[in-house]
Amino acid sequence: MIPDLIANARKIVFKFGSNTLADKEGKINHDFLTEFADQAAALIKSGKQIAVVSSGAQVAGLSTMGTWARKRDIHYRQALCAVGQVELMGAWRRAFEKYSLHIAQILLTQDDFGDPIRTLNMRNTIFTLVDEGIIPIINENDTVAVEEIKIGDNDNLAAQSAILWSADLLILFSDIDGLYNKNPKEFPDAELVGEVRDIDEVRKNISIGSANNFGTGGITTKLEAAQRAAFYGIPTILAHGGRPRCLEALVSGKQQGTAFLAN
Numbered sequence: 001m002i003p004d005l006i007a008n009a010r011k012i013v014f015k016f017g018s019n020t021l022a023d024k025e026g027k028i029n030h031d032f033l034t035e036f037a038d039q040a041a042a043l044i045k046s047g048k049q050i051a052v053v054s055s056g057a058q059v060a061g062l063s064t065m066g067t068w069a070r071k072r073d074i075h076y077r078q079a080l081c082a083v084g085q086v087e088l089m090g091a092w093r094r095a096f097e098k099y100s101l102h103i104a105q106i107l108l109t110q111d112d113f114g115d116p117i118r119t120l121n122m123r124n125t126i127f128t129l130v131d132e133g134i135i136p137i138i139n140e141n142d143t144v145a146v147e148e149i150k151i152g153d154n155d156n157l158a159a160q161s162a163i164l165w166s167a168d169l170l171i172l173f174s175d176i177d178g179l180y181n182k183n184p185k186e187f188p189d190a191e192l193v194g195e196v197r198d199i200d201e202v203r204k205n206i207s208i209g210s211a212n213n214f215g216t217g218g219i220t221t222k223l224e225a226a227q228r229a230a231f232y233g234i235p236t237i238l239a240h241g242g243r244p245r246c247l248e249a250l251v252s253g254k255q256q257g258t259a260f261l262a263n
């Protein structure tokens, strides 16, 4: 199912959670970014178009401004994201430039999606960038979005971006292989749900555990995102970003994941 979904999609939005982008020391994992860029470049060469939704500004900020780690003040946390966003984009730029691919930064807030003129501008900009072979790297504008720091919601941002761009597929890379009937981090016997057709139904049959270190929305926002995208006919794949050459492995069917099908 997952290889078919990818094969049939021309426009794909990839979302990376903070846990996927950070290494064990809590710094941006440059090797991971390079490995993804290598696989994405091959995908683009094969005729597909991509956009990326990237978390990780706070993580990148912390590794730059280490002494701010204990600061809880909201302005410091927003300032941290402002510092980290530069680091994050620098890391993405370096990863893609090896393949002569340009990236572009797009920072959005929930408000932007509620305003028809802004929405149209965002849509046109993404279309223009992608048509020119540039990879949009989208993130929440943390400097103005207080809510993002409190609840975090890049899964929903990725779904909204996929809808905005009329994407064919949304791929959420996290630090788990997919949706389980219970939190796999707490229960080693948790079972992977390979395919979901009805998200309301699946919610009744699974238990939702807490999120991770840097993670914010947990599995709840991934289900919301998949449901949102499915409503617009866009299927979602939830898969582990930490597996070796995860994108190629999904394409070839070597890696498992959860496929949320759109009706």
Ligand code: ADP
Binding pocket: 016, 017, 018, 019, 020, 173, 174, 175, 176, 178, 179, 180, 181, 182, 183, 184, 185, 206, 207, 208, 209, 210, 211, 212, 213, 214, 215, 216, 217, 218, 219
């Ligand atoms: P990300 O940074 O990739 O967005 P999160 O930490 O926010 O990741 O969310 C993923 C985490 O959700 C997993 O690492 C897992 O521990 C947790 N989780 C809780 N319940 C479940 C479940 N039923 N199935 C899968 N993951 C779950």
